[in-house]
Amino acid sequence: MTSATTAHSVVEPSATTRRFAGSLVVLYAIITMIPLVWIMLTAFKSPDDAISYPPKVMFKPSLEGFCNLFTTRSRQTPEFIRSLGPPQGLCDSIARSRNMVVAGPSNYVPRFVNSLIIAFGSTVLAVALGTLSAYGFSRFRVPLKDDLLFFILSTRMMPPIAVAIPIYLMYRTVGLSDTRLGMILLYTSVNVSLAVWLLKGFIDEIPREYEEAAMIDGYTRFQAFVKVVLPQATTGIAATAIFCLIFAWNEYAFAVLLTSGNAQTAPPFIPIIIGEGGQDWPAVAAGTTLFLVPIVVFTVLLRKHLLRGITFGAVRK
Amino acid sequence: MNELSASSRITYRAVMVRPGVARRIRGLSDRTLAWLFITPTIVLLLAINIFPLLWTIYLSFTNYRANRANVPTIWLGADWYQSILTDPDIWAAMQVTAHFVIWTVVIETVVGFGLAYLIDKKFRGHGLWTTIILLPMMLSPAVVGNFWTFLYQPQIGLFNYMVAFFTGRDASSFQMLGDVTLSPWAIVIVDAWIWTPYVMLICLAGLRSIPDYIYEAAEVDRASKWRQFWSITLPMALPFIMLAVLFRGIENFKMFDMVNLLTGGGPGSTTEVASITLKRAAFESWRTGYSSAFAIILFVTVFGLANIYVKALNKVKSR
Numbered sequence: 232m233t234s235a236t237t238a239h240s241v242v243e244p245s246a247t248t249r250r251f252a253g254s255l256v257v258l259y260a261i262i263t264m265i266p267l268v269w270i271m272l273t274a275f276k277s278p279d280d281a282i283s284y285p286p287k288v289m290f291k292p293s294l295e296g297f298c299n300l301f302t303t304r305s306r307q308t309p310e311f312i313r314s315l316g317p318p319q320g321l322c323d324s325i326a327r328s329r330n331m332v333v334a335g336p337s338n339y340v341p342r343f344v345n346s347l348i349i350a351f352g353s354t355v356l357a358v359a360l361g362t363l364s365a366y367g368f369s370r371f372r373v374p375l376k377d378d379l380l381f382f383i384l385s386t387r388m389m390p391p392i393a394v395a396i397p398i399y400l401m402y403r404t405v406g407l408s409d410t411r412l413g414m415i416l417l418y419t420s421v422n423v424s425l426a427v428w429l430l431k432g433f434i435d436e437i438p439r440e441y442e443e444a445a446m447i448d449g450y451t452r453f454q455a456f457v458k459v460v461l462p463q464a465t466t467g468i469a470a471t472a473i474f475c476l477i478f479a480w481n482e483y484a485f486a487v488l489l490t491s492g493n494a495q496t497a498p499p500f501i502p503i504i505i506g507e508g509g510q511d512w513p514a515v516a517a518g519t520t521l522f523l524v525p526i527v528v529f530t531v532l533l534r535k536h537l538l539r540g541i542t543f544g545a546v547r548k
Numbered sequence: 549m550n551e552l553s554a555s556s557r558i559t560y561r562a563v564m565v566r567p568g569v570a571r572r573i574r575g576l577s578d579r580t581l582a583w584l585f586i587t588p589t590i591v592l593l594l595a596i597n598i599f600p601l602l603w604t605i606y607l608s609f610t611n612y613r614a615n616r617a618n619v620p621t622i623w624l625g626a627d628w629y630q631s632i633l634t635d636p637d638i639w640a641a642m643q644v645t646a647h648f649v650i651w652t653v654v655i656e657t658v659v660g661f662g663l664a665y666l667i668d669k670k671f672r673g674h675g676l677w678t679t680i681i682l683l684p685m686m687l688s689p690a691v692v693g694n695f696w697t698f699l700y701q702p703q704i705g706l707f708n709y710m711v712a713f714f715t716g717r718d719a720s721s722f723q724m725l726g727d728v729t730l731s732p733w734a735i736v737i738v739d740a741w742i743w744t745p746y747v748m749l750i751c752l753a754g755l756r757s758i759p760d761y762i763y764e765a766a767e768v769d770r771a772s773k774w775r776q777f778w779s780i781t782l783p784m785a786l787p788f789i790m791l792a793v794l795f796r797g798i799e800n801f802k803m804f805d806m807v808n809l810l811t812g813g814g815p816g817s818t819t820e821v822a823s824i825t826l827k828r829a830a831f832e833s834w835r836t837g838y839s840s841a842f843a844i845i846l847f848v849t850v851f852g853l854a855n856i857y858v859k860a861l862n863k864v865k866s867r
Contacts, residue, residue: 253671397600
């Protein structure tokens with residue numbers, strides 16, 4: 232094939248086609264971004280701006296949403312507020328302008344910390360277990376291999392509510408109800424299936440010859456696994472870890488049914504942030520924004536491996 | 549990869565010559581190591597998934613109630629199964645679920661495939677726009693779904709405002725979440741918003757797996773673009789489309805979080821999908837035995853679908 236025919240290959244879409252396709256995709260992307268942009272805008276609105284009609288795109292930015300997210304406030308008489316000293320910090324002065332005083336920190340930070348601990352704890356466990364089993368399934372002749380792999384995948388297909396009923400009873404019996412450890416174990420068991428399937432794909436791609444060469448150089452199989460396979464699988468392990476992290480971070484069904492105070496994560500907490508007279512939308516939006524930002528960053532980091540992650544390693548591009 | 553020196557490539561040849569060597573030089577035997585590596589995962593899954601599942605099966609044959617643990621448990625046999633399968637409320641929930649699953653899958657597949665087809669034209673900046681389109685899928689459906697209740701507010705919501713803006717209707721004349729006919733569509737819209745990118749991504753992989761030479765051959769044979777689409781593009785991307793459809797089907801059959809936050813099953817029970825019914829029975833009326841039986845029925849259904857799913861996966865994989 233000459234260079235002229237590759238440049239104008241018959242299968243290359245024409246410039247007009249490309250521009251047309253591009254504009255449609257961009258239009259979809261813009262529409263699909265509206266709700267997300269709206270969440271971020273609402274986070275910086277004052278409560279009055281948030282519920283104005285018609286919806287305001289231009290507004291005076293306010294940090295009231297974030298203040299309301301992080302604090303609890305109590306209503307006081309103007310006389311009482313005047314008797315207090317000067318306001319301490321921005322949130323206090325915002326609260327006082329609404330005849331309230333800051334009563335204390337809200338539960339958002341503890342819930343966020345729970346989310347972090349549970350997500351990272353379960354991710355570390357799931358990836359560790361997953362790497363070991365994936366290597367086992369990839370390299371050794373395991374009896375009933377396909378059945379075991381199917382069994383591992385099928386555990387992820389169970390409806391969460393159906394799993395939650397016996398887990399609730401079991402955790403109540405063994406004292407794991409509403410504990411971080413209980414949630415870590417539960418999320419690990421859900422994520423380990425994804426980790427095994429994804430990592431098996433990644434490890435399958437590492438040539439066996441590397442380990443065999445190392446073993447001839449005197450390494451044991453285990454040493455070869457640690458010193459040869461693991462370094463080669465770093466990218467795969469990192470991508471898998473991010474997927475597990477995102478699942479555990481986003482999970483809601485188990486969290487809302489099995490935790491109440493102590494181990495509650497952010498997803499069941501954010502919807503119940505209420506102010507006086509119903510939902511405090513700027514505060515909800517502020518909590519949502521802070522909660523979503525890490526995932527947006529991770530998505531951009533992961534974009535090359537997304538396809539693998541969402542298809543359990545079946546489609547590799 | 550570069551860390552392995554040329555020496556390993558030489559020893560690689562040695563393995564080819566003497567295949568037994570690798571096996572003889574070892575610490576633990578491969579067999580032991582295989583079991584050491586795999587057992588922890590299996591044990592965890594047995595403890596957190598299988599043992600509870602067996603317990604659920606047992607409970608589904610009894611009158612057990614989690615909030616009355618001291619009442620003696622009576623063996624009921626298959627009574628719950630019989631009453632569930634003949635319960636009109638359950639069938640109503642199944643119909644709601646079917647409406648939700650079918651419409652979301654249809655919309656997501658059509659729009660998702662369309663988008664993938666357009667992105668495959670590789671216009672300038674398609675990588676960036678693809679990443680942007682993918683965002684809703686990665687975010688917590690519960691947290692984002694919760695925010696949609698704000699967008700759907702009749703007086704102040706952005707969704708209603710936009711519909712009013714483009715159709716000229718009054719923004720407060722309709723309630724997406726409070727209306728019996730609109731609420732099933734409200735949850736379909738949010739689900740399609742979240743999951744269309746998922747189908748798009750898989751379809752894109754399918755389209756990119758089609759080698760150029762097939763199209764070149766078709767051009768040589770003077771097949772029209774239309775004909776090429778129906779005879780090459782669609783059939784060759786079909787396994788991927790099927791994969792996406794099955795996965796969305798299974799996931800939406802189990803749908804809980806987004807619907808729970810948007811409508812909680814309401815108004816009345818117009819958006820009460822199976823998982824919501826199950827949650828109400830299990831964690832609100834505490835009919836543990838009854839809900840266990842329903843859980844088992846749902847599980848068997850999903851398991852059947854999952855079986856087909858794995859077969860489809862392997863088919864795609866072998867491509």
